[in-house]
Amino acid sequence: MSEHGFWSRFLLPGGLWLFLLFVVPICLVLALSFGYTDDLGRAVYAFRLDNYADAFDPLYIPVLLRSIGYALATAAICLLLGYPIAYYIARYGGRHKHLLIAMLVIPFFVNYLVRTYAWVALLADEGLLNSLLGDVGISEIQFVNTPYAVIGGLVYGYLVFMILPIYASLERMDGSLIEACQ
Structure with a gap:
C-alpha cells in the first residue's frame, strides 16, 4: 500500500468532520448574507447586495x-x-x-x-x-x-x-x- 493511501485513511474522518462542521456552515452563512427573509421570517436564498449596502447606512x-x-x-x-x-x-x-x-x-x-x-x-x-x-x-x-x-x-x-x-x-x-x- 502506498504511503498516500495509508495516511488518507486517517485524514478522511478529520477532513470530513472539518468540512461538515466548518466549511458547510460558513458557506450557508455566506449564502444567507446575500439573501433576505420573507414575510413569515423564512430565509430566501437570492443574490442581492442590499444587506451589504445596508451595513454602511x-x-x-x-x-x-x-x-x-x-x-x-x-x-x-x-x-x-x-x-x-x-x-x-x-x-x-x-x-x-x-x-x-x-x-x-x-x-x-x-x-x-x-x-x-x-x-x-x-x-x-x-x-x-x-x-x-x-x-x-x-x-x-x-x-x-x-x-x-x-x-x-x-x-x-x-x-x-x-x-x-x-x-x-x-x-x-x-x-x-x-x-x-x-
Missing part, C-alpha cells in the same frame, strides 16, 4: 465604529494584562504552573451567559459592589450599561484566550536566549 455606522472601538480596546487591554500574567506563569510559576493555569481555565467550565449574569448581579445598582461602596460612604455608581462595563466583560471573557497562547510560546522559549539578550 448612516444608522449603522456609529454602531459599527463603536464595535470596532470595543474590539480594539479589548484586544489592547487583554494584551497589556495577558502578557505579564503569561510571562509570570512561564518564568516564575515553578511547580505551581499547572495550578495557575487551572485557576485561569476553571471559570470557563461555567457557561458564558451564567458568568455574564453573575457580573451583572455584582455590578448592578443594588449589587454587591455598590452596597460595599455604600458601606464605606461612597455614593452609588452606575456600572452596568456603560462602555467600561462592556469592555470589562469582554476582557474577562477573552483574557484567558490571550494568556494561554502567549504562555505556550513563552514556555517553549529557550531561557538561554533571554540571558544572551541581557
Whole structure:
C-alpha cells in the first residue's frame, strides 16, 4: 500500500468532520448574507447586495465604529494584562504552573451567559459592589450599561484566550536566549 493511501485513511474522518462542521456552515452563512427573509421570517436564498449596502447606512455606522472601538480596546487591554500574567506563569510559576493555569481555565467550565449574569448581579445598582461602596460612604455608581462595563466583560471573557497562547510560546522559549539578550 502506498504511503498516500495509508495516511488518507486517517485524514478522511478529520477532513470530513472539518468540512461538515466548518466549511458547510460558513458557506450557508455566506449564502444567507446575500439573501433576505420573507414575510413569515423564512430565509430566501437570492443574490442581492442590499444587506451589504445596508451595513454602511448612516444608522449603522456609529454602531459599527463603536464595535470596532470595543474590539480594539479589548484586544489592547487583554494584551497589556495577558502578557505579564503569561510571562509570570512561564518564568516564575515553578511547580505551581499547572495550578495557575487551572485557576485561569476553571471559570470557563461555567457557561458564558451564567458568568455574564453573575457580573451583572455584582455590578448592578443594588449589587454587591455598590452596597460595599455604600458601606464605606461612597455614593452609588452606575456600572452596568456603560462602555467600561462592556469592555470589562469582554476582557474577562477573552483574557484567558490571550494568556494561554502567549504562555505556550513563552514556555517553549529557550531561557538561554533571554540571558544572551541581557
